[in-house]
Amino acid sequence: MRHSLAVRIGPIGYRIGADWRAPIDRLRDLYRDYPSADVPDFTVRLSATRPWRRWIRPSVAIAGDFTLPEAAPLPLAQALLAAEMAMNLQLALGGRRHLLLHAAVVERDGQAVVLTGESGAGKSTLATLLAARGWRFMGDEFALLDPVTGLVDPFPRLVSLKNGGIAAARAAWPHARYGPTLAGTPKGTIRHMVPDAEAIAAMDVPATPALLLFPRFGAASDSRHVPPSEAFVRLTQASTNYVALGEAGFAALTRFVRTVPAMAIDYPDGDAAVAQLEALWAMR
Amino acid sequence: MDERQPPADEPRAEPANRRRVLMLGAVGAAAVVSIRPALAQTAGSVLNCEIPVPDRGRAGSFIDADGGVVAPGTKGAFAPPPRPFKGEEVKRALTGSQLPGTSYESNRAYVNYIRRLQRGQGGFTCFASLQMPRG
Amino acid sequence: MADPLFRAPTVDLLHVCPLDDAFTAIFHRASGITHLLVSPAPEILAALADAPLTQAALRDRLAAAYDLADADPQALAARLAELVEVGLIDAA
Numbered sequence: 001m002r003h004s005l006a007v008r009i010g011p012i013g014y015r016i017g018a019d020w021r022a023p024i025d026r027l028r029d030l031y032r033d034y035p036s037a038d039v040p041d042f043t044v045r046l047s048a049t050r051p052w053r054r055w056i057r058p059s060v061a062i063a064g065d066f067t068l069p070e071a072a073p074l075p076l077a078q079a080l081l082a083a084e085m086a087m088n089l090q091l092a093l094g095g096r097r098h099l100l101l102h103a104a105v106v107e108r109d110g111q112a113v114v115l116t117g118e119s120g121a122g123k124s125t126l127a128t129l130l131a132a133r134g135w136r137f138m139g140d141e142f143a144l145l146d147p148v149t150g151l152v153d154p155f156p157r158l159v160s161l162k163n164g165g166i167a168a169a170r171a172a173w174p175h176a177r178y179g180p181t182l183a184g185t186p187k188g189t190i191r192h193m194v195p196d197a198e199a200i201a202a203m204d205v206p207a208t209p210a211l212l213l214f215p216r217f218g219a220a221s222d223s224r225h226v227p228p229s230e231a232f233v234r235l236t237q238a239s240t241n242y243v244a245l246g247e248a249g250f251a252a253l254t255r256f257v258r259t260v261p262a263m264a265i266d267y268p269d270g271d272a273a274v275a276q277l278e279a280l281w282a283m284r
Numbered sequence: 285m286d287e288r289q290p291p292a293d294e295p296r297a298e299p300a301n302r303r304r305v306l307m308l309g310a311v312g313a314a315a316v317v318s319i320r321p322a323l324a325q326t327a328g329s330v331l332n333c334e335i336p337v338p339d340r341g342r343a344g345s346f347i348d349a350d351g352g353v354v355a356p357g358t359k360g361a362f363a364p365p366p367r368p369f370k371g372e373e374v375k376r377a378l379t380g381s382q383l384p385g386t387s388y389e390s391n392r393a394y395v396n397y398i399r400r401l402q403r404g405q406g407g408f409t410c411f412a413s414l415q416m417p418r419g
Numbered sequence: 420m421a422d423p424l425f426r427a428p429t430v431d432l433l434h435v436c437p438l439d440d441a442f443t444a445i446f447h448r449a450s451g452i453t454h455l456l457v458s459p460a461p462e463i464l465a466a467l468a469d470a471p472l473t474q475a476a477l478r479d480r481l482a483a484a485y486d487l488a489d490a491d492p493q494a495l496a497a498r499l500a501e502l503v504e505v506g507l508i509d510a511a
Contacts, residue, residue: 001340001341039403041403041409042409043406045340065333065334065335065406065407065408065409065410066333066334066409066410067333067334090409093333094333094409094410094412094413096412096413227438227439227441227442228438228439228442229438229439229441229442229444229455232438232442232444232455233317233319233455236319236321236453242319242321243321243451244413246451247434247446247448247451250434250436250444250446250453251434251446254436254438254444257438258436258438303484303485303486304485304486305485305486305488306458306459306462306481306485306486306487306488307458307459307488307489308459308487308489308490308491308494308495308498309458309459309489309494309497309498310494310497311491311493311494311497312497313497314501315456315457315458315459315460315498315501316454316455316456316460316501316502316505316507317454317455317456318452318453318454318455318505319452319453319454319455
């Protein structure tokens, strides 16, 4: 690859290469405050395909050690999104040093709240709102659970904001740096936000998980305890590598659900979610 | 139902209420659920990862018998395979069968190359995942 | 024809972890599969860990340790069949 970038996000080092410079320049700018990666854990390669058939538009294909064979290429203008997706994919499929859970994580006083949910559940927006209210942002896509220590390692990648979440984030973080607005992606309109300086500076500081939340957007504020067995099953489904980790994954996840209280919360809007979390936090 | 009372002059048996009640459940009920991996985990299985020989930065280089990367045309070394190997193919080769499209010697050269992969080289994470007992 | 003997893995072949009042998680090392169990499945596994037992002997062993309120042999057979089906016990 003629153009490449080495960047470290928390404990994960990436090398991202492309055969044209635009996406690498863009990534280098957005990740300019991040450390470089000496020995990358994962590589991502972006290729611009310019097929001879005119009715197929130029597109970007992603490659790395791990691929999903049915993944469709994205339009060239969305190369930044392709790079971020590929970085997620390599970690999701290849990560073995941590138990990976689809979750956003924020921290206060050395203790972490893990907000778990599917793509589109609002984790990114919630994490951004909480970070604007004194919580440290530790990531919006994956919680990295260390199977030996039980601590959560930070993974403060670019925040992936979607559709309505973009405006909410801009209201909370008017002075943050943002990537370009990418319209018409498979997930709607996407915009990346660079995490704040505190989040980047603390990317090597783990936290003790202290609260697990299952947030659900769109209903009046409500909450209920989630017993460890239910949390366990839901998290096996929210993990991308529980099976691959074998007994270490089992030990890490059982320890997690037995030691971390879990609540399911319904919330009608971001402010209500923040208020519920603060109330639960005070009671823990 | 056993309704016998112990005779009064024998030592009392362990009172029934000291033992925890154990319900055997209904015939149609279930007491065991197996965790099925989420779709992402199935998709992320070894089948979907690839190991290029050699890594793309050295595409075109030849592989010698010990798995070292050498200049194209080097005597005794082997031309690189035309496409990356799939995780599943390498897994089988590690347990005795041969990589597709190879001779006995070229297979051994490629497998030696793969075994020497270091962190940061293309295909390393795929190779590492083959070493794990599951997935 | 002898009654079938049911046998569970010895304790070192299972990683048993109670999660809460109702559920116990078990990692079966040989298969790498995780199962979630409710009573009486964990108690049955424990009772069969030392030595293989017929269903009748298992019933007696459970009755000695617990108060078997609803001792329906068909229920016990159903529990055993379930455990055999997921591979946690063998029937010989």
